[in-house]
Amino acid sequence: MMTQERYAKIAGWGKYIPEKILTNHDLEQMVDTSDEWITTRTGIKERRIRTENDTNSSMAVAASLPALEMAGLKATDLDLIIVATSSPDYLLPPVSSQVQDMLGAKCGAFQLTAGCSGWVYALATATQFIKSGAHNNILVVGSEIISFALDYTDRGTCVLFGDAAAAVVLTPSDEPTGVLAFELGSDGSGAEALQVLGGGSSNPLNQAVLDKRENFIRMDGKAVFKFATRVVASSLKRVIDQAGLLPDDIDLFIPHQANARIVEAGARLMRQPAEKFYMNIHKYGNTSTASVPLAMVEAIEEGRLKEGDKVAMIAFGAGLTWATVVVQMGVGAVSPAHELFSGARMSYMAKRARNRVVDTVQMAMVPLYTRLNRSRNNKKKDE
Numbered sequence: 001m002m003t004q005e006r007y008a009k010i011a012g013w014g015k016y017i018p019e020k021i022l023t024n025h026d027l028e029q030m031v032d033t034s035d036e037w038i039t040t041r042t043g044i045k046e047r048r049i050r051t052e053n054d055t056n057s058s059m060a061v062a063a064s065l066p067a068l069e070m071a072g073l074k075a076t077d078l079d080l081i082i083v084a085t086s087s088p089d090y091l092l093p094p095v096s097s098q099v100q101d102m103l104g105a106k107c108g109a110f111q112l113t114a115g116c117s118g119w120v121y122a123l124a125t126a127t128q129f130i131k132s133g134a135h136n137n138i139l140v141v142g143s144e145i146i147s148f149a150l151d152y153t154d155r156g157t158c159v160l161f162g163d164a165a166a167a168v169v170l171t172p173s174d175e176p177t178g179v180l181a182f183e184l185g186s187d188g189s190g191a192e193a194l195q196v197l198g199g200g201s202s203n204p205l206n207q208a209v210l211d212k213r214e215n216f217i218r219m220d221g222k223a224v225f226k227f228a229t230r231v232v233a234s235s236l237k238r239v240i241d242q243a244g245l246l247p248d249d250i251d252l253f254i255p256h257q258a259n260a261r262i263v264e265a266g267a268r269l270m271r272q273p274a275e276k277f278y279m280n281i282h283k284y285g286n287t288s289t290a291s292v293p294l295a296m297v298e299a300i301e302e303g304r305l306k307e308g309d310k311v312a313m314i315a316f317g318a319g320l321t322w323a324t325v326v327v328q329m330g331v332g333a334v335s336p337a338h339e340l341f342s343g344a345r346m347s348y349m350a351k352r353a354r355n356r357v358v359d360t361v362q363m364a365m366v367p368l369y370t371r372l373n374r375s376r377n378n379k380k381k382d383e
């Protein structure tokens with residue numbers, strides 16, 4: 001007897017944006033930077049910083065309430081809460097239990113930390129609990145007060161990040177919907193590129209740590225940039241393929257909002273128009289694990305993402321980690337890849353084979369292109 005497959009539908013969503021705005025011009029008064037540098041190098045114009053009334057847990061709850069209401073659920077209907085964050089209110093308790101209590105939910109809750117990739121990790125994780133039949137209704141939150149870990153004397157990091165929260169509610173469905181395919185990635189060998197060295201158990205907070213400013217984010221921007229541009233296109237291609245789709249079948253790409261140049265490079269490598277890659281980085285900067293869900297919520301609010309659309313989302317960050325999902329919003333057409341012997345399937349297979357050839361040639365050209373560029377730059381310097 002065939003058992004009916006279960007899917008995890010994104011049934012509700014919400015966001016919370018702190019009121020306080022920190023513009024590039026404000027930052028010009030704080031560090032040696034300029035609006036022109038930040039805008040051209042990152043795409044960021046302003047970001048939000050928590051006010052004294054905002055905590056990670058209060059922001060998580062504020063984002064969750066509209067998500068629950070839209071899903072038509074009460075907090076007591078929830079079977080599980082996952083809060084992705086790198087900036088919980090305290091080391092203990094996990095912020096997820098604070099959120100569970102503040103919402104009045106009566107269910108399990110856990111905090112998930114995977115750098116800026118945390119929320120996408122959490123979405124893929126929650127989906128498995130629903131697909132397995134273990135749980136029905138799950139709240140998945142990304143909440144971040146990353147400004148607490150920023151060194152406002154380090155222009156290489158403090159201009160990039162901001163605070164925000166966003167949440168979705170997943171409910172079970174028999175129709176193909178929600179996460180259709182995913183990839184969770186980690187490469188700890190690159191950990192040094194993005195770290196907070198102090199405050200953990202191997203280097204507890206003390207005066208020496210504070211004097212060395214090790215309680216703040218340290219980042220090798222160039223190393224993260226290289227990692228991100230490499231992983232965005234390669235992981236998106238793998239996961240779209242796993243979903244039985246082609247990049248052209250994706251209605252909207254929602255990349256982590258870390259740097260507009262990373263997003264543009266991703267679109268180029270995917271051979272997709274830049275307009276298909278959603279960006280709200282100019283308003284919020286990099287809100288860490290809240291970045292992808294916040295972009296998803298705003299894309300829906302702006303009418304860029306609708307019922308029936310297929311969306312590919314990718315996040316990357318400290319770890320180094322990355323996480324990618326292909327999501328069906330509402331119910332959509334089944335991919336021809338899953339049909340048997342149809343014309344649509346033949347055409348899908350032919351396009352997929354052609355894409356693979358072009359990808360292989362493109363990847364082979366990258367070292368040549370990099371070498372050419374380097375020698376062109378060296379020549380310019382010599383002149």
Ligand SMILES: CC(C)(COP(=O)(O)OP(=O)(O)OC[C@H]1O[C@@H](n2cnc3c(N)ncnc32)[C@H](O)[C@@H]1OP(=O)(O)O)[C@@H](O)C(=O)NCCC(=O)NCCS
Binds near residue numbers: 042159225316317
């Ligand atoms: C950080 C980042 C914007 C820097 O851009 P970049 O083009 O690589 O810039 P560089 O690091 O080469 O710095 C170029 C120059 O600008 C300077 N600079 C750095 N930050 C600056 C700022 N805020 N304002 C003005 N100048 C700045 C550097 O000191 C350097 O000066 P120098 O040439 O005199 O040494 C970019 O590397 C990046 O976005 N990396 C990825 C970061 C990321 O996504 N992190 C989060 C992952 S979750």
